[in-house]
Amino acid sequence: MAKDKKLVEAITSMSTDFAQWYTDVVKKAELMDYSSVKGCMIFKPNGYAIWENIQKQLDAKFKECGVENVYMPMFIPESLLQKEKDHVEGFAPEVAWVTQGGLETLQERLCVRPTSETLFCDLYKNIVQSYRDLPKVYNQWCSVVRWEKTTRPFLRSSEFLWQEGHTAHATAEEAEERTIQMLNVYADFCEQVLAIPMVKGRKTDKEKFAGAEATYTIEALMHDGKALQSGTSHNFGDGFAKAFGIQYTDKENKLQYVHQTSWGMSTRLIGALIMVHGDDSGLVLPPRIAPTQVMVIPIQQQKDGVLDKANELKDRLAKNFRVKLDDSDKTPGWKFAEQEIRGISTRIEIGPKDIEANQCVIVRRDTREKIVVSLDEVETKLAEVLETMQADMLAKAKKFLAEHISDATTYDEFKDAVENKPGFIRAMWCGELACEEKIKADTTATSRCMPFEQEQISDVCVCCGKPAKKLVYWGKAY
């Protein structure tokens, strides 16, 4: 058992040092590794499998709402990036530049895409002529590069994986509708599949995307009380269309500019899964997203018939579940610890005594509850356990979120909350950039969003005392 202990002890306790706990989980669950390329990470099989499941399920939802997948070049010529003024100002300082191709120096630098608005605009300019060509609802799954100085696995790295949707519409109304529709697709996916509740709202002008008219966001709360921006959806109005000249002839044969949106979620979501559901034994994955939902672990597997029975059970379960069997020569205790570290939703223990009694033991990863079930009804019972676990994990995360939102009506209350009450702070804001900047400078908290569900919890701005315009969620953030 010495070895088992070592495996578990390898993870720093969450309450001792949350940042170290996070790094330990990422490493011990074998999700990701540093590479010898500065700022770039390696997605190992356990980590990439989570992303594959996210892709598969999110992509199915996209297709249900008319999204078509494409693939655009990874390079953007400098002149193209510069066409929209705000956009280039936002991104130019953090892109990687290709200056040589083969043995030649390029006449024009190419940046490695940090995001692809400009490429999609260039495409739409060429393929949109008439109202019949609209809407265009394209998406791509790809990697993007933003030259970051400090990196953290899944949360911030020079290269990351994401999807970026880019749409063009005939009217402003339709663009706004699509912007909100995709934000809701994101929020529903996170809640239903990842068991992570989201706060939905609009970003302030300071926090919005470079070139957008409006940016909407979903914000999750991590276990340490910090917020994580988990997905954004932008309405560009006709700003990009004017910069790129994307026009169509309407039914009255008049030239009009299109209205555009873009929206994206990334491998950050894996960071959210770790920090919302993880515990001191490692990762805990909700069944709907877990690459392995159940690990069958034989007890006393050297005894006659145990491995056969375990294999038979695995094959039975493989019809309905994502199941694996650990028949390695490690001890059961070691196997339990590994299954727990990796966040595999459940394990099934089966040994000689179980076989004699025609039963096995399902153990939930989140609560460690042990459920003895008859082998005759293991499929039904396991399905029930996984469904209950999924629901319980969401309920727990919702409770945590609700318990970590505090209201502040005075600046002293606000500062006290930032110091002593980890989580979101709801406070009124006058709408001025100066107050946002002062709050950030004084407390490090930033405006996370102006929630869709507005309330007037005070009449004055929490910072300057002038008349309040908006309720804002504030918080420290990743």
Place this chain on the structure above:
Amino acid sequence: MAKDKKLVEAITSMSTDFAQWYTDVVKKAELMDYSSVKGCMIFKPNGYAIWENIQKQLDAKFKECGVENVYMPMFIPESLLQKEKDHVEGFAPEVAWVTQGGLETLQERLCVRPTSETLFCDLYKNIVQSYRDLPKVYNQWCSVVRWEKTTRPFLRSSEFLWQEGHTAHATAEEAEERTIQMLNVYADFCEQVLAIPMVKGRKTDKEKFAGAEATYTIEALMHDGKALQSGTSHNFGDGFAKAFGIQYTDKENKLQYVHQTSWGMSTRLIGALIMVHGDDSGLVLPPRIAPTQVMVIPIQQQKDGVLDKANELKDRLAKNFRVKLDDSDKTPGWKFAEQEIRGISTRIEIGPKDIEANQCVIVRRDTREKIVVSLDEVETKLAEVLETMQADMLAKAKKFLAEHISDATTYDEFKDAVENKPGFIRAMWCGELACEEKIKADTTATSRCMPFEQEQISDVCVCCGKPAKKLVYWGKAY
């Protein structure tokens, strides 16, 4: 009908100008578009959907044989690329170099991956310690960049999409076994799913991958008689392991070098689909790979009940098939032409008279055969039609391949075959680089592979007359 005619006439006849026919099909089927980034293409929805289907089905086959997916950085530091001598010589002249990150000039140039052997070696060096850590059978789906001067859609472009598998094994035998196993996975996939028969064999030293001990290939024959290298599988022996220092302790506690392989297929396969199955009306997609297997086209859709019935039919078929309904306000003739250009495997025509007779008409894309079926059994009949079509397309491609292989035992016969008999030429070879180079200089034909099934069709080299060592497939190639 003027418009329908225009649509069809937009495609140059294959026999008039094959290259132009190819370009026309790519454009008119809306598979791909040029971008304003030199050498880079845009995969449009119709083209990307084919790639998605290839990915989905090939990835399932990979997982059946123990492959795990990962994602590695897209950048390779110059010093890492240089570690294996042959490898860097092969790739350095055609890579894109990142020299600036954000506002800073990088201390070391990074190349955008042209392939990722060096990154996987760097990873394996860190994660492989003992025989227990082997084998490693990793794969990634990604894009790679090779700075090409001339480009052709799907066949050659500066950036393309592919998968690259990279494995590490304890023994040379296991590595060789995996190399051949994956080549067979490729060949079977191409034959069973893409309906493209392959010639399998080993590359000559001249044609093998930079850094490999042996390269195996699958070669397909295009309709113009040119060969297309469609997938390769490389055995590296312990060459990379020695260059990177990838060692493990075996069961006797002795340090050993690992043996490695890599294998890849790319979006070139879409080019193969076009040039093997296409005709003068456009693309023809085998049902197993077609993003849309059947397009329901209502006839006289303005008449009462027609659209309802067509919709009902589409919904019924959606349970078992990839189906779409074209209810746009175009004429049926126009819709037929579009369905044909896009290569949608079948269409179902349904009009007032059909509805009255409780029937519909299935039309095969490949033969244009019309099959009248009762609406009561449309699912069964359509499934049969699609299966027959898949089998017929493979049989036709096999027949074409068999009819386009000629034997040459003298150099005159060889040169005549290159001129007058489009296809593969089988001829004996002495094994000398000089003959390979002379043949290429004299005829433009290159050695495609030394087939696994060797025969001695002559005792002497077709070029120099010295004793023959190998039967080789030669041909002009893309």
